[in-house]
Amino acid sequence: MTYRQSGTAPVGRGSKFIFFAVRLLFCISISTVFILPQGAVKAAVPPGATVAKLVVKGGFILTRDKTIIAELNPTALFIPASTWKLATAAMALHLLGDNYRFETRFFADNKGRLFIQGRGAPMLISEEITAMLPKLRRTLSMPVKTIIIDSSAFHLNGPTDGSDQSLNPYDAGLNATAVNFNTVHLRIDRDGVSSAEPQTPNLGIMTQAAGHLPPGEYRLPLTAAQAGRYVGQLFAALSGWQGVKIKMGLVPAGLRPVFIHYSRRPLREIIQAMLLYSNNFIADQIFLTCGARLFGWPATWAKGRRALNIFLRQQVRLPKGSYEVEEGSGLSRRNRITPRAMLTLLRYFRPYAHLLPEHKGGRVKSGTLTGVYNYAGYLLTAGQTDPFVIMLNQPRNNRDAILNRLLRLHKKRAARKSAPP
Structure with missing residues (x-):
């Protein structure tokens, strides 16, 4: 461990005469220290x-x-x-x-399939999805039968180093297409598992995440593999689309986006x-x-x-x-x-x-x-x-x-x- 005091300087080597003089002055100072007036300056303590x-x-x-x-x-x-x-x-x-906005792209084909392709948006939350849905609906020419989540923008060979894959929210899995920080806020009581926040509806993924936890309120992380299913279920529930299938997959080559959402927050x-x-x-x-x-x-x-x-x-x-x-x-x-x-x-x-x-x-x-x-x-x-x-x-x-x-x-x-x- 090294300690440095700012402003100090090395002392050079002097001659024998200077050395003798310094010793003499030191002896004089020792002999007079006891008669210094009260309040005399003491030896400085290095800053820090x-x-x-x-x-x-x-x-x-x-x-x-x-x-x-x-x-x-x-x-x-x-x-x-x-x-x-x-x-x-x-x-x-x-x-x-500083004004960059993350993209989430939406594609649709003539088979009633809606593709959602993320580009790493970290704050795509329920409130933001609700606000974007009217614009998205206007771009769709037919009812949605299947939601396909494309997470190919991230190619990760495992979770973050240091992650314990625990039930702590900070251990949520990363995914190019994710919502609500890839966590679910839920409540467990005698009636079962339900959403603990008004902006997010009850979703099947919540029951899966709750497992056998005792009654209480939790914010639980999801794995990277669960992220896509969470996205699909949330979009379907907030849109009111009934009987929609949720799948993972890739956007077909040549299909152009019908809508691109840019994050509300810069x-x-x-x-x-x-x-x-x-x-x-x-x-x-x-x-x-x-x-x-x-x-x-x-x-x-x-x-x-x-x-x-x-x-x-x-x-x-x-x-x-x-x-x-x-x-x-x-x-x-x-x-x-x-x-x-x-x-x-x-x-x-x-x-x-x-x-x-x-x-x-x-x-x-x-x-x-x-x-x-x-x-x-x-x-x-x-x-x-x-x-x-x-x-x-x-x-x-x-x-x-x-x-x-x-x-x-x-x-x-x-x-x-x-x-x-």
């Missing part, structure tokens, strides 16, 4: 030294007005957890643009929601879309990793060895970044600092896994937006205690600079 005592395995960086005030282990690699979403957000804003709003709720599904859908945007459809994990590596190296200018990319949400423990590289990323992301959640008067993204407790964001004092990083890969979660001490140190430095000469 008391903060460093709270860190067992981790690092931090505190800045003020483009200057590093204090840092600990700035070049060591740590697991970023959900602070990694800042990297995905920055890449998406660069590659796609990318900047989707990213703001992703950062606020730390939504892994949104993050990895965006991560995969960026890879496809750069290297072509279908989206793959490899294309996403390659896209983020190129962005961090060429646009953010992170040096080789200062980060490692596995996926885009921070769920994987194979993601790595140094505090100094995260600081550079935060400086790049500063124009979008307002998209981060508010915390303790600043704009902060947290990152949490078992044994991983991080903060990355900006302290707002005296008109400045100063980035800071706290990365703890240790059993004890004392990141708030560290942040409080860094805040006090930051305010002292700000007050010193604003004081009149």
Whole structure:
């Protein structure tokens, strides 16, 4: 573990005479220390030294007005957890643009088949589907008998690394064509299984997801394989189409879309929601879309990793060895970044600092896994937006205690600079 105090300088080697003089002055100072007046200046404590005592395995960086005030282990690699979403957000804003809107394409043939083909839209929710349906209906020349879900825009060889495939919503499977974050909000009582939200009707997929859970209210993740059936059932129920068959398949070659839906929310709003709720599904859908945007459809994990590596190296200018990319949400423990590289990323992301959640008067993204407790964001004092990083890969979660001490140190430095000469 290395600790650096900003503003220190190495001491050069002097002659024997200078060495003797220094020893003489030291002896004089020792002999007079006991008669110094009360309030005399004590030896300075390096900035951040008391903060460093709270860190067992981790690092931090505190800045003020483009200057590093204090840092600990700035070049060591740590697991970023959900602070990694800042990297995905920055890449998406660069590659796609802050006003980008995700596409969902609809095709119809003369056999009563409606094809729904997604392109990774992360926030296609029940309310948005209800609002689009009148436009979709007007493009259809005959009743819908079969809904076919085309998810070929994603070609994934497995779930997100780090996913436990648990009943936690953050473990929802990814799919090019998905609705409601690929989760179902349901209620189980003596009457059976039903939807727990008014905008979403009762669906057969809910009973399957509930399994043998006890009575209660749940938000449950679906697998990537279940996503298509969920989409088909939701569209059929909201449209009032009775007896519609749901299938998985591909859009026939040469068939043109009858309707293209563009997400109501632009990318900047989707990213703001992703950062606020730390939504892994949104993050990895965006991560995969960026890879496809750069290297072509279908989206793959490899294309996403390659896209983020190129962005961090060429646009953010992170040096080789200062980060490692596995996926885009921070769920994987194979993601790595140094505090100094995260600081550079935060400086790049500063124009979008307002998209981060508010915390303790600043704009902060947290990152949490078992044994991983991080903060990355900006302290707002005296008109400045100063980035800071706290990365703890240790059993004890004392990141708030560290942040409080860094805040006090930051305010002292700000007050010193604003004081009149």
